[in-house]
Amino acid sequence: MSSAREEAIRTTSTRDVTDWWSTAVSDIEPGVIRLRGYPVQDLIGTTGFAAMIWLMVRGELPSEAQAALLEKALVAAVDHGPQAPSIAAARMAATCGVGLHGAMSTGVGLLGDVHGGAGQQCMEVLAEIREMSEQDGIESAVTRKLAQFRAQRRHVPGFGHRFHPRDPRRDPLLRAVAEQVTAGTVEGCHLAIAVELERQLAAGRAKPVPMNIDGVTAVVYVELGFSPELGRGLFILSRSVGILAHAWEETMSGRRIKGPIPPPLLPTYVGADERPVRRP
Structure with a gap:
């Protein structure tokens, strides 16, 4: 491995890795699911599907x-x-x-x-x-x-x-x-x-x-x-x-x-008539 590659790996922090797919949409950790900041258990039973779509794409409840x-x-x-x-x-x-x-x-x-x-x-x-x-x-x-x-x-x-x-x-x-x-x-x-x-x-x-x-x-x-x-x-x-x-x-x-289309019907053919193959 080149020294430049080794240096890049060495200087890459954990934050660099976790920021790779940073998102404001969902926050997931063991035992926790937050969607746009709202705990999913609070959304279940209180938020309809249309409102959920709005929340997810726009960030706030309608x-x-x-x-x-x-x-x-x-x-x-x-x-x-x-x-x-x-x-x-x-x-x-x-x-x-x-x-x-x-x-x-x-x-x-x-x-x-x-x-x-x-x-x-x-x-x-x-x-x-x-x-x-x-x-x-x-x-x-x-x-x-x-x-x-x-x-x-x-x-x-x-x-x-x-x-x-x-x-x-x-x-x-x-x-x-x-x-x-x-x-x-x-x-x-x-x-x-x-x-x-x-x-x-x-x-x-x-x-x-x-x-x-x-x-x-x-x-x-x-x-x-x-x-x-x-x-x-x-x-x-x-x-x-x-x-x-x-x-x-x-x-x-x-x-x-x-x-x-249902058989025995076939699509209308509009190409050339049958013709022989010309051999060299």
Whole structure:
């Protein structure tokens, strides 16, 4: 061993080692578990799961009203059926015998920018419009932002749905946010921006373009002060419940190696006709 290496080891203190994974989240020692400073035995029975999520990621316990609003959003997004790619992938993985953990990780792994990312993207849009509105007001800021989307030929994340003319999760969640605006729990500016986006998107159309689950949960999360990236994480936590349920159901069915479409059907082939191999 080189002398420099020996000297480095010699001068490394115990504190250097224990600080390697320093954390403000949890404090663990024999017989003691503290989470953000709270003894776990005091949290058990007094703190709901939504409040626990808040505590762990934000460092403080929420008010009852904040926890209740967060829970409504988490409940709303748990599942959207086997046609959702994350659910379908988890179910297929379960039939391949990878175990429940493998099936769940397969499903969660599909929750990226395209499938599962619209909530975070909508939170970012709401935050951008909020900043723009400080100078021009909400209506003008929304008009400007929509003009940018149209110029770039991009859809507005969090609005419209392939299956639902009006997402059944929209109204109860927006109503819950509005109630907490009245109660003074949240400010309501981002709610007003989302409603104005919805209004302007519908202008001149035969059919409206209402908020979908990504849009309404984005409103909840940004009103509660979560960063957009945490909004993505919260959606994953929520949808993991549905992934777990579907993976378990498929595991219990006993079916093996279930493909994307039922046999004897096969995917449409659009390649070259059969042709001979050219030999040298």
